[in-house]
Amino acid sequence: MRRITTAFGALAAAGMLALALPASAHAASGTLILNGVEHDNPSGCYPGDPRSLHVDNETDGPAYVMSSPNCTGSVVAVAAPGQDAVSEYGASVYIR
Incomplete structure (x- = not known):
């Protein structure tokens, strides 16, 4: 019975790891240009400019312009x- 429990625990841990890794390693492919500054394969939050914010999205994912700093x-x-x-x-701008 102990071997079955150990094997099941190892299998469950491997399954959880397989599900968690692809989501955390993903970044948008391409270039995100914010007010003329290029960011290759961007991921996460990028600060804006006090003036108007121009976003040129040359990636494979959407870029969200947020109303407050730190993507809030x-x-x-x-x-x-x-x-x-x-x-x-x-x-600020958020891209996954």
């Missing part, structure tokens, strides 16, 4: 893959 607040614009967005109220 509400989404004020979305730049779909291959598109751009300009926001006077954007303070």
Whole structure:
């Protein structure tokens, strides 16, 4: 009985690890350009500029323009893959 429990525990741990790794290692492929500054294969939160925020999204995922610093607040614009967005109220950009 002890061997079955150990084997089941190891199998469950391997399954959880297999599910967790792909999500944490994923970043958008391509280039995200924020006010002329390029970010290759971006992932996470990027600070905006006190002036208007211009997002040129040349990645394979959407870029969300957030109303507050540190990717907090509400989404004020979305730049779909291959598109751009300009926001006077954007303070940060989140991309996965």
